[in-house]
Amino acid sequence: SDMAFEYPERPSAQDWSTHYPAYFRPLSGPDDEAKRAASEEDGDPAAAEAKRGPGAAGHGGSEGAAKVEFADIGCGYGGLLVALAPLYPNTLMVGMEIRTKVVNYLQKRIEALRAFQHGLLQRPGGAEWVDVRAKLRREIAELSAPQDPAAPELHDNGETERLVPGHYENIASMRINCQKYLPNFFEKGQLSKIFILFADPHFKRRKHKARIVSATMLAEYAYILRPGGILYTITDVKDLYEWNVKHLDASPLFERIPDAELESDPAVPCVVNSTEEGKKVARNKGSKFLACYRRIEDPAE
Ligand code: SAM
Incomplete structure (x- = not known):
């Protein structure tokens, strides 16, 4: 098991x-x-x-x-975190993912980014730096390939990872079932951003309860998100987009952020373009449906 x-x-x-x-x-x-x-x-x-x-x-x-402020729910291979790390260098962010192999992969990826960064800073092109890189590349290769079409691109990440000045000490991944344990990890109002990007669509009606946006889950997201905080959702599945919007519109704790307002949000381009799944959708020329909501004050408080 x-x-x-x-x-x-x-x-x-x-x-x-x-x-x-x-x-x-x-x-x-x-x-x-x-x-x-x-x-x-x-x-x-x-x-x-x-x-x-x-x-x-x-x-x-x-x-x-210090407190974790951003959570990426079902983060997959971590493209969002890697893109956000240098954009918000003083914000701690965590990727939460249920698949063990994927979490292990992302852990290695983050370790590699940290090591590269330190290596680069200490001795550009030095022998030790090359060794660290080779070792991490081997370790990453040893993690068996997850059965996921979004994965292969990353397998040589030691060579191709694009480094942006930034320390990458502010991102991490953990294995959790987000449908069960979120309030064990975060206090009320701790988070300022939650990301739910290209979530599994669970097409069949009897599988809808597995969807990561639901009335129950929205109550939990609202609990850990502070008033003014933002919940970002994006999907290439129109039916899931409509599902997300229906549930979020029905919640008294969230209000939709107009698209015009999102243009000035520096996180949005990463949400749309930086995840592995988002890149796959772009390669396949699919559509992307974005819906972002602000956590509003609890009317009862
Ligand atoms: N957000 C990433 C991206 O855009 O590339 C990954 C998208 S992938 C289609 C959905 C991810 O959510 C999968 O990696 C899956 O394992 C994860 N996931 C599904 N249910 C989950 C749960 N209950 N808790 C944590 N992660 C979950």
Whole structure:
């Protein structure tokens, strides 16, 4: 059977340090506080500074700590995150994906981007840099090819990944079933953007309950999204677009953002063009239907 999902009991119990080592120290008991302070002092001051990071690194969900603000639901191979990382260099973003192989792939991709970036900064064209690249390319190749037509393009990503100045420390992926555990990861109003891009269409009527936009799921998205935050949806399936719009229009917690207003949103071009699925649709000359909604204040509050 499928590997069990790991999820925290509540958002403050989530240890983000493995996902964003530049922003978080591992969660630990109060008696580790002194040890941590000591190890920071005799460590590399630059590294310690980096750990405090932009947005002040902290522990889990404590006040003033760095927090994940963007979530890509069903992120696939991570094209959106890689495109957004340098655009929002001080914002932490997470890709959430149910398929183990795809999550592993994206983890490697992010590790590679981080290593490339550091390698480039430290010794352009140096021998060590080439080694890191070769090693990561081998590791990526060893992950067996996911059965997905969107995948092959990426398999030589070591060579073809286009680096943009940006640290890529602000993106991460995790394996979760978004239909089950989202409120375990995020506090009320924690997120400013949620992306649901080219979601699985689940065409058959009896499969509609598997759709990632539903009345139940919208209540959860509204809970973790702050008022003013934006939910982005795009699909090449007209029927799914109509489904998304029908459910979002019916929700008292969301209002549609007019297309004209979206033109000035720097995230929108990435939403439309940067994901692997979006690129596949473009190659096949398919249509793309965009619908973005703003989370509005809860009328009851
Ligand atoms: N957003 C990506 C893109 O545009 O390239 C991937 C699109 S792909 C068609 C849909 C993705 O959603 C798949 O990778 C699938 O595994 C993932 N997915 C489906 N149901 C999910 C769930 N309940 N939780 C997390 N991910 C899910």
